[in-house]
Amino acid sequence: MSLRDFSLKFKGQSACVVENVDLTVAEGEILCIVGESGCGKSVTAMALMGLLPQDAAKIPSGTMVFNGKTIDMTCERIPATMRGGDVAMIFQEPMTSLNPAFRIGDQIAEAVQQHKGCTRAQGRARALEMLIRVGLPSPEQRLDQYPHQLSGGQRQRVMIAMALANDPKLLIADEPTTALDVTIQAQILELIRDLQRDTGMGTIMITHDLGVVAEIADTVAVMYGGQVVERGPMAEVFEDPQHPYTIGLMDSVPRLSGPRARLTTIEGTVPSIDTMPQGCRFRTRCPFAAPLCNARPALANVSETHAVACHFAPLEQNLKVAQ
Ligand SMILES: Nc1ncnc2c1ncn2[C@@H]1O[C@H](COP(=O)(O)OP(=O)(O)OP(=O)(O)O)[C@@H](O)[C@H]1O
Ligand code: SF4
Ligand SMILES: [Mg+2]
Structure with missing residues:
Protein backbone atom coordinates (compact mmCIF):
# COMPACT_ATOMS: atom_id res chain seq x y z
CA MET A 1 0.00 0.00 0.00
CA SER A 2 1.22 3.46 -0.81
CA LEU A 3 -0.18 6.69 0.49
CA ARG A 4 0.90 9.72 -1.52
CA ASP A 5 0.78 13.40 -0.58
CA PHE A 6 -1.97 12.92 1.98
CA SER A 7 -3.23 16.07 3.71
CA LEU A 8 -6.15 16.43 6.06
CA LYS A 9 -7.91 19.44 7.50
CA PHE A 10 -10.73 19.59 10.03
CA LYS A 11 -13.47 22.16 9.62
CA GLY A 12 -12.76 25.45 11.37
CA GLN A 13 -9.01 24.87 11.65
CA SER A 14 -6.51 27.19 10.02
CA ALA A 15 -3.95 24.56 8.94
CA CYS A 16 -3.86 20.91 7.93
CA VAL A 17 -3.51 18.48 10.87
CA VAL A 18 -1.77 16.10 8.47
CA GLU A 19 0.26 17.56 5.63
CA ASN A 20 1.80 15.99 2.52
CA VAL A 21 2.36 12.59 4.10
CA ASP A 22 3.90 9.83 1.96
CA LEU A 23 3.96 6.31 3.38
CA THR A 24 4.61 2.93 1.82
CA VAL A 25 4.24 -0.49 3.32
CA ALA A 26 5.21 -3.49 1.24
CA GLU A 27 3.70 -6.95 1.49
CA GLY A 28 5.16 -8.84 4.42
CA GLU A 29 6.53 -5.67 5.99
CA ILE A 30 5.80 -3.89 9.26
CA LEU A 31 5.90 -0.11 9.11
CA CYS A 32 5.79 1.63 12.48
CA ILE A 33 4.46 5.17 12.64
CA VAL A 34 5.83 6.82 15.75
CA GLY A 35 5.33 10.28 17.23
CA GLU A 36 3.97 12.24 20.16
CA SER A 37 0.33 12.44 21.10
CA GLY A 38 -1.67 14.56 18.67
CA CYS A 39 0.79 14.35 15.78
CA GLY A 40 -1.79 12.79 13.44
CA LYS A 41 -1.12 9.05 13.62
CA SER A 42 -4.68 7.93 14.30
CA VAL A 43 -6.40 10.29 11.88
CA THR A 44 -4.08 9.06 9.11
CA ALA A 45 -5.03 5.47 9.95
CA MET A 46 -8.71 6.37 10.05
CA ALA A 47 -8.41 7.98 6.63
CA LEU A 48 -6.88 4.76 5.23
CA MET A 49 -9.87 2.88 6.61
CA GLY A 50 -12.33 5.45 5.26
CA LEU A 51 -13.53 6.08 8.81
CA LEU A 52 -13.11 9.86 9.09
CA PRO A 53 -16.27 11.86 9.74
CA GLN A 54 -17.09 13.07 6.20
CA ASP A 55 -18.77 16.29 7.29
CA ALA A 56 -15.87 17.44 9.52
CA ALA A 57 -12.80 16.17 7.66
CA LYS A 58 -11.59 17.56 4.34
CA ILE A 59 -8.86 15.86 2.32
CA PRO A 60 -7.22 18.53 0.10
CA SER A 61 -4.75 16.03 -1.37
CA GLY A 62 -4.00 12.32 -1.21
CA THR A 63 -3.85 9.16 -3.28
CA MET A 64 -3.92 5.63 -2.00
CA VAL A 65 -2.55 2.84 -4.16
CA PHE A 66 -3.61 -0.54 -2.88
CA ASN A 67 -4.03 -3.95 -4.38
CA GLY A 68 -3.75 -2.67 -7.96
CA LYS A 69 -6.28 0.15 -7.40
CA THR A 70 -5.61 3.86 -7.20
CA ILE A 71 -8.02 5.75 -5.01
CA ASP A 72 -8.15 9.53 -5.19
CA MET A 73 -8.88 10.26 -1.55
CA THR A 74 -9.98 13.84 -2.21
CA CYS A 75 -13.17 12.70 -3.88
CA GLU A 76 -13.58 8.94 -3.44
CA ARG A 77 -14.58 7.16 -0.28
CA ILE A 78 -12.55 4.10 0.60
CA PRO A 79 -14.98 1.37 -0.48
CA ALA A 80 -16.80 -0.13 2.48
CA THR A 81 -16.07 -3.58 1.03
CA MET A 82 -12.39 -3.04 1.76
CA ARG A 83 -12.95 -2.44 5.46
CA GLY A 84 -12.72 -5.59 7.51
CA GLY A 85 -11.88 -7.46 4.31
CA ASP A 86 -8.72 -6.45 2.44
CA VAL A 87 -7.88 -3.81 5.05
CA ALA A 88 -8.43 -4.54 8.73
CA MET A 89 -7.78 -2.42 11.78
CA ILE A 90 -7.19 -3.16 15.44
CA PHE A 91 -7.42 -0.55 18.16
CA GLN A 92 -6.02 0.16 21.60
CA GLU A 93 -9.37 -0.61 23.14
CA PRO A 94 -10.79 -3.95 21.93
CA MET A 95 -14.32 -2.88 22.80
CA THR A 96 -14.08 -0.41 19.88
CA SER A 97 -14.42 -3.45 17.63
CA LEU A 98 -16.29 -5.91 19.84
CA ASN A 99 -19.97 -5.58 20.60
CA PRO A 100 -20.61 -6.32 24.31
CA ALA A 101 -24.08 -7.70 23.53
CA PHE A 102 -23.05 -10.53 21.20
CA ARG A 103 -21.18 -13.78 21.70
CA ILE A 104 -17.59 -13.79 20.46
CA GLY A 105 -18.07 -16.66 18.03
CA ASP A 106 -21.12 -14.99 16.46
CA GLN A 107 -19.29 -11.69 16.01
CA ILE A 108 -16.33 -13.26 14.21
CA ALA A 109 -18.61 -15.54 12.18
CA GLU A 110 -20.70 -12.57 11.07
CA ALA A 111 -17.63 -10.61 9.97
CA VAL A 112 -16.56 -13.61 7.87
CA GLN A 113 -20.05 -14.17 6.43
CA GLN A 114 -20.29 -10.49 5.43
CA HIS A 115 -17.08 -10.53 3.44
CA LYS A 116 -16.82 -14.08 2.19
CA GLY A 117 -20.51 -14.75 1.68
CA CYS A 118 -20.21 -18.17 3.35
CA THR A 119 -22.71 -20.10 5.49
CA ARG A 120 -23.15 -19.54 9.22
CA ALA A 121 -21.53 -22.90 9.97
CA GLN A 122 -18.52 -22.04 7.82
CA GLY A 123 -18.26 -18.66 9.54
CA ARG A 124 -18.33 -20.32 12.93
CA ALA A 125 -15.71 -22.87 11.90
CA ARG A 126 -13.48 -20.01 10.76
CA ALA A 127 -14.08 -18.23 14.09
CA LEU A 128 -12.89 -21.31 15.99
CA GLU A 129 -9.87 -21.70 13.72
CA MET A 130 -8.93 -18.06 14.36
CA LEU A 131 -9.39 -18.29 18.14
CA ILE A 132 -7.04 -21.28 18.13
CA ARG A 133 -4.61 -19.39 15.90
CA VAL A 134 -4.40 -16.41 18.25
CA GLY A 135 -3.75 -18.71 21.20
CA LEU A 136 -6.91 -18.08 23.20
CA PRO A 137 -7.23 -20.69 25.96
CA SER A 138 -10.31 -23.01 25.74
CA PRO A 139 -11.31 -21.67 22.32
CA GLU A 140 -14.45 -23.85 21.93
CA GLN A 141 -15.95 -22.48 25.14
CA ARG A 142 -14.94 -18.92 24.27
CA LEU A 143 -17.03 -19.02 21.11
CA ASP A 144 -20.16 -18.80 23.25
CA GLN A 145 -18.87 -16.25 25.73
CA TYR A 146 -19.42 -12.49 25.75
CA PRO A 147 -16.50 -10.02 25.60
CA HIS A 148 -16.85 -9.03 29.28
CA GLN A 149 -16.06 -12.62 30.29
CA LEU A 150 -12.49 -12.23 29.00
CA SER A 151 -9.43 -10.40 30.32
CA GLY A 152 -8.05 -7.35 28.47
CA GLY A 153 -5.28 -9.38 26.82
CA GLN A 154 -7.75 -12.10 25.79
CA ARG A 155 -10.10 -9.50 24.31
CA GLN A 156 -7.16 -8.13 22.35
CA ARG A 157 -6.55 -11.64 20.97
CA VAL A 158 -10.22 -11.90 19.97
CA MET A 159 -10.06 -8.56 18.19
CA ILE A 160 -6.96 -9.73 16.31
CA ALA A 161 -8.76 -13.00 15.44
CA MET A 162 -11.70 -11.01 14.05
CA ALA A 163 -9.46 -8.60 12.13
CA LEU A 164 -7.52 -11.43 10.50
CA ALA A 165 -10.43 -13.79 9.86
CA ASN A 166 -10.86 -12.43 6.33
CA ASP A 167 -7.17 -12.68 5.39
CA PRO A 168 -6.56 -8.94 5.01
CA LYS A 169 -3.71 -7.78 2.81
CA LEU A 170 -3.15 -4.79 5.07
CA LEU A 171 -3.47 -4.64 8.84
CA ILE A 172 -3.52 -1.28 10.61
CA ALA A 173 -2.86 -1.57 14.34
CA ASP A 174 -3.38 1.64 16.33
CA GLU A 175 -1.56 1.36 19.69
CA PRO A 176 -2.81 -2.22 20.15
CA THR A 177 -0.69 -2.91 23.23
CA THR A 178 -0.66 0.44 25.03
CA ALA A 179 -3.35 -0.48 27.53
CA LEU A 180 -1.80 -3.85 28.41
CA ASP A 181 0.78 -4.72 31.02
CA VAL A 182 4.32 -5.32 29.82
CA THR A 183 4.26 -9.14 29.70
CA ILE A 184 0.95 -9.29 27.83
CA GLN A 185 2.15 -6.49 25.57
CA ALA A 186 5.19 -8.57 24.55
CA GLN A 187 2.97 -11.61 23.88
CA ILE A 188 0.57 -9.62 21.70
CA LEU A 189 3.42 -8.07 19.71
CA GLU A 190 4.90 -11.51 19.16
CA LEU A 191 1.50 -12.78 18.04
CA ILE A 192 1.11 -9.93 15.53
CA ARG A 193 4.64 -10.57 14.26
CA ASP A 194 3.95 -14.31 13.87
CA LEU A 195 0.64 -13.80 12.10
CA GLN A 196 2.15 -11.20 9.84
CA ARG A 197 4.98 -13.57 8.87
CA ASP A 198 2.53 -16.41 8.20
CA THR A 199 0.15 -14.39 6.10
CA GLY A 200 2.55 -12.02 4.36
CA MET A 201 0.20 -9.08 4.96
CA GLY A 202 1.57 -5.56 5.13
CA THR A 203 1.17 -4.04 8.58
CA ILE A 204 1.08 -0.47 9.80
CA MET A 205 1.72 -0.31 13.54
CA ILE A 206 1.03 3.00 15.23
CA THR A 207 2.76 3.65 18.51
CA HIS A 208 4.39 6.34 20.63
CA ASP A 209 6.64 3.70 22.19
CA LEU A 210 10.11 3.28 20.70
CA GLY A 211 10.43 -0.06 22.51
CA VAL A 212 7.57 -1.38 20.36
CA VAL A 213 9.25 -0.01 17.23
CA ALA A 214 12.55 -1.71 18.10
CA GLU A 215 10.69 -4.96 18.77
CA ILE A 216 8.65 -5.21 15.63
CA ALA A 217 9.37 -2.68 12.85
CA ASP A 218 11.01 -3.29 9.51
CA THR A 219 10.65 0.36 8.56
CA VAL A 220 9.74 3.42 10.60
CA ALA A 221 8.12 6.76 9.87
CA VAL A 222 8.55 9.44 12.54
CA MET A 223 5.75 12.02 12.56
CA TYR A 224 5.79 15.46 14.11
CA GLY A 225 2.99 18.01 13.83
CA GLY A 226 1.17 16.05 11.12
CA GLN A 227 4.22 15.58 8.91
CA VAL A 228 6.65 12.74 8.35
CA VAL A 229 10.00 14.16 9.49
CA GLU A 230 12.11 11.03 9.11
N1 LIG B 1 -12.93 14.86 14.61
C1 LIG B 1 -11.95 15.76 14.84
N2 LIG B 1 -12.19 17.09 14.72
C2 LIG B 1 -11.21 18.01 14.93
N3 LIG B 1 -9.93 17.70 15.22
C3 LIG B 1 -9.62 16.39 15.34
C4 LIG B 1 -10.61 15.35 15.17
N4 LIG B 1 -10.00 14.14 15.34
C5 LIG B 1 -8.71 14.43 15.62
N5 LIG B 1 -8.48 15.76 15.62
C6 LIG B 1 -7.19 16.43 15.86
O1 LIG B 1 -6.24 15.92 14.95
C7 LIG B 1 -4.95 15.88 15.55
C8 LIG B 1 -4.35 14.52 15.38
O2 LIG B 1 -5.06 13.58 16.19
P1 LIG B 1 -4.70 12.04 16.25
O3 LIG B 1 -5.80 11.38 17.00
O4 LIG B 1 -4.40 11.54 14.89
O5 LIG B 1 -3.36 12.04 17.11
P2 LIG B 1 -2.43 10.78 17.48
O6 LIG B 1 -1.11 11.04 16.85
O7 LIG B 1 -3.11 9.51 17.17
O8 LIG B 1 -2.27 10.98 19.07
P3 LIG B 1 -2.31 9.88 20.25
O9 LIG B 1 -0.90 9.37 20.37
O10 LIG B 1 -2.70 10.70 21.44
O11 LIG B 1 -3.31 8.82 19.91
C9 LIG B 1 -5.14 16.28 17.02
O12 LIG B 1 -4.75 17.61 17.15
C10 LIG B 1 -6.63 16.12 17.23
O13 LIG B 1 -7.09 17.05 18.19
S1 SF4 C 1 17.22 22.56 12.26
FE1 SF4 C 1 15.94 21.15 11.07
S2 SF4 C 1 14.44 20.34 12.53
FE2 SF4 C 1 15.40 22.14 13.47
S3 SF4 C 1 14.01 23.82 12.97
FE3 SF4 C 1 15.58 23.75 11.36
S4 SF4 C 1 14.72 22.49 9.74
FE4 SF4 C 1 13.53 22.13 11.59
MG1 LIG D 1 -3.92 7.99 18.31
Whole structure:
Protein backbone atom coordinates (compact mmCIF):
# COMPACT_ATOMS: atom_id res chain seq x y z
CA MET A 1 0.00 0.00 0.00
CA SER A 2 1.22 3.46 -0.81
CA LEU A 3 -0.18 6.69 0.49
CA ARG A 4 0.90 9.72 -1.52
CA ASP A 5 0.78 13.40 -0.58
CA PHE A 6 -1.97 12.92 1.98
CA SER A 7 -3.23 16.07 3.71
CA LEU A 8 -6.15 16.43 6.06
CA LYS A 9 -7.91 19.44 7.50
CA PHE A 10 -10.73 19.59 10.03
CA LYS A 11 -13.47 22.16 9.62
CA GLY A 12 -12.76 25.45 11.37
CA GLN A 13 -9.01 24.87 11.65
CA SER A 14 -6.51 27.19 10.02
CA ALA A 15 -3.95 24.56 8.94
CA CYS A 16 -3.86 20.91 7.93
CA VAL A 17 -3.51 18.48 10.87
CA VAL A 18 -1.77 16.10 8.47
CA GLU A 19 0.26 17.56 5.63
CA ASN A 20 1.80 15.99 2.52
CA VAL A 21 2.36 12.59 4.10
CA ASP A 22 3.90 9.83 1.96
CA LEU A 23 3.96 6.31 3.38
CA THR A 24 4.61 2.93 1.82
CA VAL A 25 4.24 -0.49 3.32
CA ALA A 26 5.21 -3.49 1.24
CA GLU A 27 3.70 -6.95 1.49
CA GLY A 28 5.16 -8.84 4.42
CA GLU A 29 6.53 -5.67 5.99
CA ILE A 30 5.80 -3.89 9.26
CA LEU A 31 5.90 -0.11 9.11
CA CYS A 32 5.79 1.63 12.48
CA ILE A 33 4.46 5.17 12.64
CA VAL A 34 5.83 6.82 15.75
CA GLY A 35 5.33 10.28 17.23
CA GLU A 36 3.97 12.24 20.16
CA SER A 37 0.33 12.44 21.10
CA GLY A 38 -1.67 14.56 18.67
CA CYS A 39 0.79 14.35 15.78
CA GLY A 40 -1.79 12.79 13.44
CA LYS A 41 -1.12 9.05 13.62
CA SER A 42 -4.68 7.93 14.30
CA VAL A 43 -6.40 10.29 11.88
CA THR A 44 -4.08 9.06 9.11
CA ALA A 45 -5.03 5.47 9.95
CA MET A 46 -8.71 6.37 10.05
CA ALA A 47 -8.41 7.98 6.63
CA LEU A 48 -6.88 4.76 5.23
CA MET A 49 -9.87 2.88 6.61
CA GLY A 50 -12.33 5.45 5.26
CA LEU A 51 -13.53 6.08 8.81
CA LEU A 52 -13.11 9.86 9.09
CA PRO A 53 -16.27 11.86 9.74
CA GLN A 54 -17.09 13.07 6.20
CA ASP A 55 -18.77 16.29 7.29
CA ALA A 56 -15.87 17.44 9.52
CA ALA A 57 -12.80 16.17 7.66
CA LYS A 58 -11.59 17.56 4.34
CA ILE A 59 -8.86 15.86 2.32
CA PRO A 60 -7.22 18.53 0.10
CA SER A 61 -4.75 16.03 -1.37
CA GLY A 62 -4.00 12.32 -1.21
CA THR A 63 -3.85 9.16 -3.28
CA MET A 64 -3.92 5.63 -2.00
CA VAL A 65 -2.55 2.84 -4.16
CA PHE A 66 -3.61 -0.54 -2.88
CA ASN A 67 -4.03 -3.95 -4.38
CA GLY A 68 -3.75 -2.67 -7.96
CA LYS A 69 -6.28 0.15 -7.40
CA THR A 70 -5.61 3.86 -7.20
CA ILE A 71 -8.02 5.75 -5.01
CA ASP A 72 -8.15 9.53 -5.19
CA MET A 73 -8.88 10.26 -1.55
CA THR A 74 -9.98 13.84 -2.21
CA CYS A 75 -13.17 12.70 -3.88
CA GLU A 76 -13.58 8.94 -3.44
CA ARG A 77 -14.58 7.16 -0.28
CA ILE A 78 -12.55 4.10 0.60
CA PRO A 79 -14.98 1.37 -0.48
CA ALA A 80 -16.80 -0.13 2.48
CA THR A 81 -16.07 -3.58 1.03
CA MET A 82 -12.39 -3.04 1.76
CA ARG A 83 -12.95 -2.44 5.46
CA GLY A 84 -12.72 -5.59 7.51
CA GLY A 85 -11.88 -7.46 4.31
CA ASP A 86 -8.72 -6.45 2.44
CA VAL A 87 -7.88 -3.81 5.05
CA ALA A 88 -8.43 -4.54 8.73
CA MET A 89 -7.78 -2.42 11.78
CA ILE A 90 -7.19 -3.16 15.44
CA PHE A 91 -7.42 -0.55 18.16
CA GLN A 92 -6.02 0.16 21.60
CA GLU A 93 -9.37 -0.61 23.14
CA PRO A 94 -10.79 -3.95 21.93
CA MET A 95 -14.32 -2.88 22.80
CA THR A 96 -14.08 -0.41 19.88
CA SER A 97 -14.42 -3.45 17.63
CA LEU A 98 -16.29 -5.91 19.84
CA ASN A 99 -19.97 -5.58 20.60
CA PRO A 100 -20.61 -6.32 24.31
CA ALA A 101 -24.08 -7.70 23.53
CA PHE A 102 -23.05 -10.53 21.20
CA ARG A 103 -21.18 -13.78 21.70
CA ILE A 104 -17.59 -13.79 20.46
CA GLY A 105 -18.07 -16.66 18.03
CA ASP A 106 -21.12 -14.99 16.46
CA GLN A 107 -19.29 -11.69 16.01
CA ILE A 108 -16.33 -13.26 14.21
CA ALA A 109 -18.61 -15.54 12.18
CA GLU A 110 -20.70 -12.57 11.07
CA ALA A 111 -17.63 -10.61 9.97
CA VAL A 112 -16.56 -13.61 7.87
CA GLN A 113 -20.05 -14.17 6.43
CA GLN A 114 -20.29 -10.49 5.43
CA HIS A 115 -17.08 -10.53 3.44
CA LYS A 116 -16.82 -14.08 2.19
CA GLY A 117 -20.51 -14.75 1.68
CA CYS A 118 -20.21 -18.17 3.35
CA THR A 119 -22.71 -20.10 5.49
CA ARG A 120 -23.15 -19.54 9.22
CA ALA A 121 -21.53 -22.90 9.97
CA GLN A 122 -18.52 -22.04 7.82
CA GLY A 123 -18.26 -18.66 9.54
CA ARG A 124 -18.33 -20.32 12.93
CA ALA A 125 -15.71 -22.87 11.90
CA ARG A 126 -13.48 -20.01 10.76
CA ALA A 127 -14.08 -18.23 14.09
CA LEU A 128 -12.89 -21.31 15.99
CA GLU A 129 -9.87 -21.70 13.72
CA MET A 130 -8.93 -18.06 14.36
CA LEU A 131 -9.39 -18.29 18.14
CA ILE A 132 -7.04 -21.28 18.13
CA ARG A 133 -4.61 -19.39 15.90
CA VAL A 134 -4.40 -16.41 18.25
CA GLY A 135 -3.75 -18.71 21.20
CA LEU A 136 -6.91 -18.08 23.20
CA PRO A 137 -7.23 -20.69 25.96
CA SER A 138 -10.31 -23.01 25.74
CA PRO A 139 -11.31 -21.67 22.32
CA GLU A 140 -14.45 -23.85 21.93
CA GLN A 141 -15.95 -22.48 25.14
CA ARG A 142 -14.94 -18.92 24.27
CA LEU A 143 -17.03 -19.02 21.11
CA ASP A 144 -20.16 -18.80 23.25
CA GLN A 145 -18.87 -16.25 25.73
CA TYR A 146 -19.42 -12.49 25.75
CA PRO A 147 -16.50 -10.02 25.60
CA HIS A 148 -16.85 -9.03 29.28
CA GLN A 149 -16.06 -12.62 30.29
CA LEU A 150 -12.49 -12.23 29.00
CA SER A 151 -9.43 -10.40 30.32
CA GLY A 152 -8.05 -7.35 28.47
CA GLY A 153 -5.28 -9.38 26.82
CA GLN A 154 -7.75 -12.10 25.79
CA ARG A 155 -10.10 -9.50 24.31
CA GLN A 156 -7.16 -8.13 22.35
CA ARG A 157 -6.55 -11.64 20.97
CA VAL A 158 -10.22 -11.90 19.97
CA MET A 159 -10.06 -8.56 18.19
CA ILE A 160 -6.96 -9.73 16.31
CA ALA A 161 -8.76 -13.00 15.44
CA MET A 162 -11.70 -11.01 14.05
CA ALA A 163 -9.46 -8.60 12.13
CA LEU A 164 -7.52 -11.43 10.50
CA ALA A 165 -10.43 -13.79 9.86
CA ASN A 166 -10.86 -12.43 6.33
CA ASP A 167 -7.17 -12.68 5.39
CA PRO A 168 -6.56 -8.94 5.01
CA LYS A 169 -3.71 -7.78 2.81
CA LEU A 170 -3.15 -4.79 5.07
CA LEU A 171 -3.47 -4.64 8.84
CA ILE A 172 -3.52 -1.28 10.61
CA ALA A 173 -2.86 -1.57 14.34
CA ASP A 174 -3.38 1.64 16.33
CA GLU A 175 -1.56 1.36 19.69
CA PRO A 176 -2.81 -2.22 20.15
CA THR A 177 -0.69 -2.91 23.23
CA THR A 178 -0.66 0.44 25.03
CA ALA A 179 -3.35 -0.48 27.53
CA LEU A 180 -1.80 -3.85 28.41
CA ASP A 181 0.78 -4.72 31.02
CA VAL A 182 4.32 -5.32 29.82
CA THR A 183 4.26 -9.14 29.70
CA ILE A 184 0.95 -9.29 27.83
CA GLN A 185 2.15 -6.49 25.57
CA ALA A 186 5.19 -8.57 24.55
CA GLN A 187 2.97 -11.61 23.88
CA ILE A 188 0.57 -9.62 21.70
CA LEU A 189 3.42 -8.07 19.71
CA GLU A 190 4.90 -11.51 19.16
CA LEU A 191 1.50 -12.78 18.04
CA ILE A 192 1.11 -9.93 15.53
CA ARG A 193 4.64 -10.57 14.26
CA ASP A 194 3.95 -14.31 13.87
CA LEU A 195 0.64 -13.80 12.10
CA GLN A 196 2.15 -11.20 9.84
CA ARG A 197 4.98 -13.57 8.87
CA ASP A 198 2.53 -16.41 8.20
CA THR A 199 0.15 -14.39 6.10
CA GLY A 200 2.55 -12.02 4.36
CA MET A 201 0.20 -9.08 4.96
CA GLY A 202 1.57 -5.56 5.13
CA THR A 203 1.17 -4.04 8.58
CA ILE A 204 1.08 -0.47 9.80
CA MET A 205 1.72 -0.31 13.54
CA ILE A 206 1.03 3.00 15.23
CA THR A 207 2.76 3.65 18.51
CA HIS A 208 4.39 6.34 20.63
CA ASP A 209 6.64 3.70 22.19
CA LEU A 210 10.11 3.28 20.70
CA GLY A 211 10.43 -0.06 22.51
CA VAL A 212 7.57 -1.38 20.36
CA VAL A 213 9.25 -0.01 17.23
CA ALA A 214 12.55 -1.71 18.10
CA GLU A 215 10.69 -4.96 18.77
CA ILE A 216 8.65 -5.21 15.63
CA ALA A 217 9.37 -2.68 12.85
CA ASP A 218 11.01 -3.29 9.51
CA THR A 219 10.65 0.36 8.56
CA VAL A 220 9.74 3.42 10.60
CA ALA A 221 8.12 6.76 9.87
CA VAL A 222 8.55 9.44 12.54
CA MET A 223 5.75 12.02 12.56
CA TYR A 224 5.79 15.46 14.11
CA GLY A 225 2.99 18.01 13.83
CA GLY A 226 1.17 16.05 11.12
CA GLN A 227 4.22 15.58 8.91
CA VAL A 228 6.65 12.74 8.35
CA VAL A 229 10.00 14.16 9.49
CA GLU A 230 12.11 11.03 9.11
CA ARG A 231 11.66 7.62 7.59
CA GLY A 232 13.74 4.62 6.70
CA PRO A 233 14.64 1.07 7.71
CA MET A 234 14.28 0.65 11.47
CA ALA A 235 17.94 -0.25 12.09
CA GLU A 236 19.17 2.71 10.08
CA VAL A 237 16.89 5.24 11.82
CA PHE A 238 17.72 3.84 15.26
CA GLU A 239 21.45 3.72 14.68
CA ASP A 240 21.72 7.03 12.92
CA PRO A 241 18.72 9.26 13.59
CA GLN A 242 19.11 12.48 11.64
CA HIS A 243 16.14 14.66 12.50
CA PRO A 244 16.54 16.69 15.72
CA TYR A 245 13.09 15.50 16.84
CA THR A 246 13.99 11.84 16.31
CA ILE A 247 17.29 12.34 18.13
CA GLY A 248 15.38 13.88 21.04
CA LEU A 249 12.98 10.93 21.09
CA MET A 250 15.86 8.45 21.03
CA ASP A 251 17.64 10.24 23.84
CA SER A 252 14.78 9.48 26.15
CA VAL A 253 15.51 5.74 25.76
CA PRO A 254 18.77 3.95 26.60
CA ARG A 255 21.19 3.73 23.69
CA LEU A 256 22.32 0.36 22.45
CA SER A 257 25.83 1.46 21.55
CA GLY A 258 28.22 4.27 20.78
CA PRO A 259 28.47 7.93 21.74
CA ARG A 260 26.16 10.30 19.96
CA ALA A 261 25.08 13.89 19.77
CA ARG A 262 23.25 14.76 22.98
CA LEU A 263 20.04 16.67 23.07
CA THR A 264 18.29 16.91 26.39
CA THR A 265 14.66 15.79 26.36
CA ILE A 266 12.65 17.86 23.94
CA GLU A 267 11.40 21.01 25.66
CA GLY A 268 7.76 22.00 25.40
CA THR A 269 4.85 20.29 23.73
CA VAL A 270 3.55 19.96 20.17
CA PRO A 271 1.84 23.28 19.31
CA SER A 272 -1.88 23.10 18.61
CA ILE A 273 -2.79 23.17 14.95
CA ASP A 274 -3.88 26.81 15.16
CA THR A 275 -0.52 27.90 16.59
CA MET A 276 1.64 25.63 14.42
CA PRO A 277 4.64 27.66 13.15
CA GLN A 278 5.17 28.29 9.46
CA GLY A 279 8.16 26.63 7.86
CA CYS A 280 9.58 23.73 9.85
CA ARG A 281 6.87 22.75 12.32
CA PHE A 282 9.53 21.66 14.84
CA ARG A 283 11.12 25.12 14.78
CA THR A 284 9.72 26.30 18.14
CA ARG A 285 11.30 23.36 19.97
CA CYS A 286 14.41 22.68 17.94
CA PRO A 287 17.79 23.54 19.51
CA PHE A 288 19.27 24.05 16.04
CA ALA A 289 16.57 26.36 14.65
CA ALA A 290 17.97 29.09 12.38
CA PRO A 291 16.39 31.73 10.10
CA LEU A 292 16.49 29.21 7.24
CA CYS A 293 13.97 27.10 9.18
CA ASN A 294 11.24 29.66 8.48
CA ALA A 295 10.99 27.83 5.16
CA ARG A 296 9.60 24.33 5.20
CA PRO A 297 12.25 21.63 4.72
CA ALA A 298 11.45 18.91 2.19
CA LEU A 299 11.74 15.24 3.10
CA ALA A 300 15.02 14.49 1.33
CA ASN A 301 17.16 11.37 1.13
CA VAL A 302 20.30 11.15 3.26
CA SER A 303 20.90 7.61 1.98
CA GLU A 304 19.20 5.45 -0.60
CA THR A 305 16.63 4.30 1.95
CA HIS A 306 16.63 7.00 4.64
CA ALA A 307 14.90 10.38 4.28
CA VAL A 308 14.85 13.38 6.62
CA ALA A 309 12.97 16.69 6.60
CA CYS A 310 15.53 19.08 8.05
CA HIS A 311 17.51 21.82 6.32
CA PHE A 312 20.62 20.67 8.18
CA ALA A 313 20.49 16.93 7.54
CA PRO A 314 22.86 15.12 7.68
CA LEU A 315 23.51 16.86 10.98
CA GLU A 316 27.13 15.78 11.61
CA GLN A 317 28.20 17.31 8.34
CA ASN A 318 26.25 20.51 8.68
CA LEU A 319 26.30 21.34 12.38
CA LYS A 320 28.98 21.32 15.01
CA VAL A 321 27.32 18.93 17.43
CA ALA A 322 28.99 18.08 20.75
CA GLN A 323 29.87 14.37 20.83
N1 LIG B 1 -12.93 14.86 14.61
C1 LIG B 1 -11.95 15.76 14.84
N2 LIG B 1 -12.19 17.09 14.72
C2 LIG B 1 -11.21 18.01 14.93
N3 LIG B 1 -9.93 17.70 15.22
C3 LIG B 1 -9.62 16.39 15.34
C4 LIG B 1 -10.61 15.35 15.17
N4 LIG B 1 -10.00 14.14 15.34
C5 LIG B 1 -8.71 14.43 15.62
N5 LIG B 1 -8.48 15.76 15.62
C6 LIG B 1 -7.19 16.43 15.86
O1 LIG B 1 -6.24 15.92 14.95
C7 LIG B 1 -4.95 15.88 15.55
C8 LIG B 1 -4.35 14.52 15.38
O2 LIG B 1 -5.06 13.58 16.19
P1 LIG B 1 -4.70 12.04 16.25
O3 LIG B 1 -5.80 11.38 17.00
O4 LIG B 1 -4.40 11.54 14.89
O5 LIG B 1 -3.36 12.04 17.11
P2 LIG B 1 -2.43 10.78 17.48
O6 LIG B 1 -1.11 11.04 16.85
O7 LIG B 1 -3.11 9.51 17.17
O8 LIG B 1 -2.27 10.98 19.07
P3 LIG B 1 -2.31 9.88 20.25
O9 LIG B 1 -0.90 9.37 20.37
O10 LIG B 1 -2.70 10.70 21.44
O11 LIG B 1 -3.31 8.82 19.91
C9 LIG B 1 -5.14 16.28 17.02
O12 LIG B 1 -4.75 17.61 17.15
C10 LIG B 1 -6.63 16.12 17.23
O13 LIG B 1 -7.09 17.05 18.19
S1 SF4 C 1 14.72 22.49 9.74
FE1 SF4 C 1 15.58 23.75 11.36
S2 SF4 C 1 14.01 23.82 12.97
FE2 SF4 C 1 13.53 22.13 11.59
S3 SF4 C 1 14.44 20.34 12.53
FE3 SF4 C 1 15.94 21.15 11.07
S4 SF4 C 1 17.22 22.56 12.26
FE4 SF4 C 1 15.40 22.14 13.47
MG1 LIG D 1 -3.92 7.99 18.31
